[in-house]
Amino acid sequence: MNKKSLFIGTIIGAAILSMANLVFASIGTGDKENTPSGIEVVVEPGDTLWNIADQYNEQAGMSVNELLFYIQKENQLQSAIVQPGDRIIIPVE
Incomplete structure (x- = not known):
């Protein structure tokens, strides 16, 4: 060699x-823990993950994009598509 x-x-x-x-x-x-900490939000008809991230991004201390990706990762979502009745955790104290 x-x-x-x-x-x-x-x-x-x-x-x-x-x-x-x-x-x-x-x-x-x-x-x-296996479950993320924060508040639980129930998806309403017409909600999108983007709207939800936009609504809570300041409280979470993140940009909308950062929060959107965080929500997807921590809630183990396969995509950014959510359905009415879905429960997701937002990292807000």
Whole structure:
């Protein structure tokens, strides 16, 4: 094995270890509750996730886009589409 191959192998190995570290760091320690904290909002007819984020973004201390993505992630929504009767948690104290 020449020096160039050894160097490339070392770089690839370091990249793989870095990616694994990122994956495991994102999993967390499990101390966090599974449900987000905040207020529960029941989606009304005509509501969109954007309207809801726009209504609560100042109270949450986030931009509308930040809150929209936070709501999707923390409520485990597959898309930004919500239906009347859906219950979502908004991170407002």
